[in-house]
Amino acid sequence: MxxxxxxxxxxxxxxxxxxxxxxxxxxxxxxxxxxGMTAITAVTVQNSVGVQGFTEIPPDVVSAQIKAVAGDMGVDAAKTGMLATAEIITAVAKTLDEVHIGRNADVPFVVDPVAASMHGDALLREEALEAIRTELFPRATLVTPNLDEVRLLTGVEVTDRASQRDAARALLALGPMWVLVKGGHLYDDPECVDLLSDGVQFIELSARRIDTPHTHGGGDTLASSITAFLAKGLGVPDAVDEGKRFIERCVAEAYPLGEGVGPVSPFWRLA
Ligand SMILES: Nc1ncnc2c1ncn2[C@@H]1O[C@H](COP(=O)(O)OP(=O)(O)OP(=O)(O)O)[C@@H](O)[C@H]1O
Ligand SMILES: Cc1ncc(COP(=O)(O)O)c(N)n1
Incomplete structure (x- = not known):
């Protein structure tokens, strides 16, 4: 059966x-x-060398996609990535409340506060940062910023493992249950250490730094694997631990494609 x-x-x-x-x-x-189910917020024109442009989806259409799947099929866990505008963020926050997704409704909700592509191209309008802070973070089970996003959201400049803790505290003050301060951008560190905290526990998740230029999609792949493990019923520390093991292999198996930065690869998991 x-x-x-x-x-x-x-x-x-x-x-x-x-x-x-x-x-x-x-x-x-x-x-x-x-x-997997999707609510698409924007269509980017993008390849291995950068983002050439994007068109946003109207906020009511983003909401309708969420309602359509939540009402009929049910959602065991959800995540956000590129949200583009404050109007889309406001619509998403309101809709998640309506369909009972988020920390207060016991359906895990992961916020990956994507601000720019790894090539440095903006994926979020500047004025939308405040909406991420005030409308999404308080609803989040877990937030997963990289170091650029930490600086934009809190003003904390992370340069080492000690300042990763300061960043975690500043992010927790914005209301999420857990934060994962990703250390992929601490390029001088021979290890990639991501710091997970709920304000009581400070858990360092460490992996060897793999020598590859091909890390496109690494942040999304980590956040979506954690979301998958939460959907399967793991608690946050276990789901993040599994996600960290998953992304390490995905970076190790990343492949060149196009003239620029190639993608990380989850194919190993299917072998
Ligand atoms: N070279 C590497 N080797 C191993 N793990 C890495 C490497 N680079 C990043 N990671 C891990 O990949 C995950 C994504 O980290 P990162 O800090 O780069 O986030 P990001 O900037 O959102 O990702 P990206 O921009 O690549 O999509 C983290 O778990 C990080 O530790
Ligand atoms: C639609 C979309 N969402 C997210 C990213 C971030 O990924 P990366 O930091 O690897 O460029 C991206 N480039 N495009």
Whole structure:
């Protein structure tokens, strides 16, 4: 008899190059054994060398996508990626409350506060940062910023493992249950250490730094794997630990594609 898998919803932008965004989330959900569903917020024109432009989806259409799947199929965990504008963020926050997703409704909700692509191209309008802080963070089970996003959201400049703790405290003050301060951008560190905290526990998740230029989609792949493991019923520390092991292998198996930065790869999980 067929078994219905757990379900995970990603609310994010499309990457035409297939390495990040919705495309990375869906293939990660598949590799991690959950049924993926999508609410698309923007369509980017993107390849391995950068983002050439994007068009936003109207906020009411983003909300309608969330309601359509939540009402009919059910959501075991959800995540956000590129949200583009304050209007979309406001619509997402309101809709998540309506369909009972988020920390207060016991359906885990991961916020990956994507601000720019790894090439430095903006994916979020500047005025939308305040909406991420005030409307999304208080609803989040877990937030997963990289160091640039930490600086934009809190003003804390992370340069080492001690300042990673300061950043965690500053982010927790904005209201999420857990924060994961990712250390991928501490390029001088021979290890990639991500700091997970709920304000009581400070857990350092460490992996060797793999020598590769191809890390496109790494942040999305980590956040969506954690979301998949939360959908399967793991608690936050276990889901993040599994996610960290997952992304380490994905970076190790990353492949060149195009003239620029190639994508991390979850294919190893299917072998
Ligand atoms: N070279 C590497 N080797 C191993 N792990 C890495 C490497 N680079 C990043 N990671 C890990 O990948 C995850 C994503 O980290 P990062 O801090 O780069 O986030 P990000 O900037 O959102 O990602 P990206 O911009 O690549 O999508 C983290 O768990 C980080 O520790
Ligand atoms: C649609 C979309 N969402 C997210 C990212 C971030 O990924 P990266 O930091 O690897 O460029 C991206 N480039 N495009």
């Amino acid at each position: 067929s078994v219905t898998p757990k379900t995970a919803l990603t609310i994010a932008g499309s990457d035409s190059g297939g390495g990040a965004g919705i495309q990375a989330d869906l293939r990660t959900f598949f590799a991690c054994g959950v049924h």
